[in-house]
Amino acid sequence: MNTLCQGEMLIDTENDIVMARKSVREAAVTLGFGVTDVTRIVTAASELTRNIYVYAGSGIMRWHSINDSNVGLELVFEDKGPGIIDVKLAMEPGYSTGKGLGMGLPGTKRLMDEMDVLSEIGKGTTIRIRKWLRQ
Amino acid sequence: MPNGTVSVIKIRDILLVTVPSDPDDITVSELQEQVLYAMERHSAKGLILDISTVETVDSFFARTISETVKMVALMGGLSVLSGMRACVAVTTTQLGLTFEQTLTALDVDRAMDMLSVAMDDKGDSA
Numbered sequence: 555m556n557t558l559c560q561g562e563m564l565i566d567t568e569n570d571i572v573m574a575r576k577s578v579r580e581a582a583v584t585l586g587f588g589v590t591d592v593t594r595i596v597t598a599a600s601e602l603t604r605n606i607y608v609y610a611g612s613g614i615m616r617w618h619s620i621n622d623s624n625v626g627l628e629l630v631f632e633d634k635g636p637g638i639i640d641v642k643l644a645m646e647p648g649y650s651t652g653k654g655l656g657m658g659l660p661g662t663k664r665l666m667d668e669m670d671v672l673s674e675i676g677k678g679t680t681i682r683i684r685k686w687l688r689q
Numbered sequence: 690m691p692n693g694t695v696s697v698i699k700i701r702d703i704l705l706v707t708v709p710s711d712p713d714d715i716t717v718s719e720l721q722e723q724v725l726y727a728m729e730r731h732s733a734k735g736l737i738l739d740i741s742t743v744e745t746v747d748s749f750f751a752r753t754i755s756e757t758v759k760m761v762a763l764m765g766g767l768s769v770l771s772g773m774r775a776c777v778a779v780t781t782t783q784l785g786l787t788f789e790q791t792l793t794a795l796d797v798d799r800a801m802d803m804l805s806v807a808m809d810d811k812g813d814s815a
Contacts, residue, residue, distance in 0.1 A: 568713060568714045568715060569713055571714065572712075575711060575745055576711070590775070590776045593745065593776035593779070594779075594780050594783070597781075600747040601747050601748060604714075604747070658748055661748065661783070661784035661785045662784070664784065665784060
């Protein structure tokens with residue numbers, strides 16, 4: 555039961571964002587999330603995979619269910635892109651270095667229960683998000 | 690409707706555009722252009738963007754829709770965003786998207802009513 559669902563996919567083209575949404579939706583529905591939480595998780599995945607595509611060019615999305623004392627879904631987004639200069643600033647609503655709205659990271663954090671951002675300039679970024687299944 | 694297909698139907702002076710359920714970025718960008726040229730071609734006065742089958746609205750989609758509404762306004766048209774699902778309303782608001790200055794309706798019927806009233810008012814004052 556510890557690996558109820560897991561997977562990974564390469565994010566390399568614009569269409570991979572759609573494929574990522576499909577995979578994440580399937581995983582979240584399989585785990586038993588309600589329709590609103592499924593939408594939250596899929597939207598978060600859409601934001602973060604687009605970030606990979608726009609800022610890093612390519613990267614990897616991994617997902618797996620957590621089945622300890624708490625049941626949930628963890629998604630990890632990893633790229634070897636330019637990195638985020640100031641993670642704290644990037645988490646502020648309205649801040650954007652690109653063509654975005656500056657909603658992506660702070661918005662994603664609001665949609666999820668937990669979010670960790672690890673980034674190193676010139677090395678890349680790893681973002682881990684989690685949603686717990688309430689029962 | 691196959692994914693990636695945007696349906697544009699003209700009803701009197703109104704364009705009814707149905708957005709596919711899970712469009713990729715290219716489809717969303719093309720939708721914007723398609724809508725603007727259809728407004729021009731049909732001399733339409735109003736636009737209904739029906740998103741009742743759309744399950745995920747992220748910041749890219751929201752920005753493109755908001756922009757389209759502004760562009761249509763520049764062309765003298767009035768837009769109504771119709772059919773946003775409950776789960777999408779919750780998610781877009783928490784994500785921080787506001788859809789400011791965008792008229793919304795629960796479904797296409799009500800959007801038609803809103804546009805008819807607004808267009809009649811415009812006609813009276815002219």
